[in-house]
Amino acid sequence: MENPIIIFGAGSLGQTALDIFQRNGVVVYGLLDDNKDLHGKEFGDISVLGETDDDGFLKLIGQKCEACVAIADARVRKRLVKLLNERRKVQPVNAIHETAIIAQSAGIGHGNLIAARVVVNPGAEVGQHCVIQSGAVIETGAKLGNYAHIGTGVLINSGVVLEEAVFVGTGATLVAGITVGKGARIGAGSVVVENVAAGATVFGNPAQKLQ
Ligand SMILES: CC(C)(COP(=O)(O)OP(=O)(O)OC[C@H]1O[C@@H](n2cnc3c(N)ncnc32)[C@H](O)[C@@H]1OP(=O)(O)O)[C@@H](O)C(=O)NCCC(=O)NCCS
Structure with a gap:
């Protein structure tokens, strides 16, 4: 630059x-x-x-x-x-830390902040204006919509789809293949095993909706 x-x-x-x-x-x-x-x-x-x-x-x-x-x-x-x-x-x-590992076949939009030791694996797609904090792993083929916020140490498994402006708290794990709807929030440390509706807030293991 x-x-x-x-x-x-x-x-x-x-x-x-x-x-x-x-x-x-x-x-x-x-x-x-x-x-x-x-x-x-x-x-x-x-x-x-x-x-x-x-x-x-x-x-x-x-x-x-x-x-x-x-x-x-x-x-x-x-x-x-x-x-x-x-x-x-x-x-x-983009602000991409020198220790982040981004696969050649991964797609990264613009305006993203990708912190230290983040891994973005082959075929994964990161939209625009996302924040991915230290040590998070975005597995093969996962898709992050614009304005996603992925906390420290989060594991987004293969094929997960995050729609726009999803927030994932520190240390959460999202199992392969689920979809998280627009604006949903995942509590820190949660294990998310099924789709999350747009706008919902879920936490725990297995993650459940806040009533
Ligand atoms: C999901 C989250 C955003 C929801 O925030 P919120 O709407 O302000 O909700 P609250 O913090 O008021 O919590 C509501 C209730 O859920 C409980 N709760 C909150 N987070 C929880 C979690 N991760 N696991 C289990 N229960 C949780 C609270 O104890 C509270 O219970 P109560 O109603 O019995 O008192 C927030 O709880 C969270 O996990 N944030 C992650 C922070 C983080 O990782 N930051 C680093 C990245 S920037």
Whole structure:
């Protein structure tokens, strides 16, 4: 990447993205966050510059800088992607850790954050604007819809289909072949053995719907 990056989000995912870019030798211009308490905070020599809708920084994106959206809340991620698409006519770039292993035949869209030691196996497909945290495994042929959030150490087995904006908590296991509907949430540590309806929240082993 030739241009420096502006990272949207200065929380834990923003800091993860910063580390990924710096390890990859990509210059980070700064971070933006709507939490005013973070403004002026420094991570090494990189500062939190201001809010995510600051025109002074937004106007740099496109010609002089690239953008990366590193925010856990999928609704906020979606809003910022829309803002970048509409106001700056750009797509956010991927942040992929140098230790992630991505099969040659796997498909990776744009705007994804893929953390340390993630494995994406052959034929798997990752959509756009997903977050895949450290050590998660996306098995052969699994499909992640746009805005998926996969927690640390999650195991998504072969052929699993996640529709848009599915959240999978830390350490959960999804058995092969199931489908998880749009916007569903899987609790941390759950073992999911059957399809999950859109919008549902499930936890436990076997995972069951929250009444
Ligand atoms: C699935 C989840 C998002 C639901 O959050 P929520 O809607 O705020 O639900 P709550 O946390 O209020 O929990 C509701 C109930 O389910 C229980 N519960 C929550 N998570 C649970 C889990 N993983 N396993 C079993 N029970 C769980 C709670 O104890 C609570 O029970 P109660 O009603 O008897 O008090 C959340 O529980 C979760 O697991 N988050 C994962 C966090 C994580 O992995 N973060 C790292 C990646 S960013």
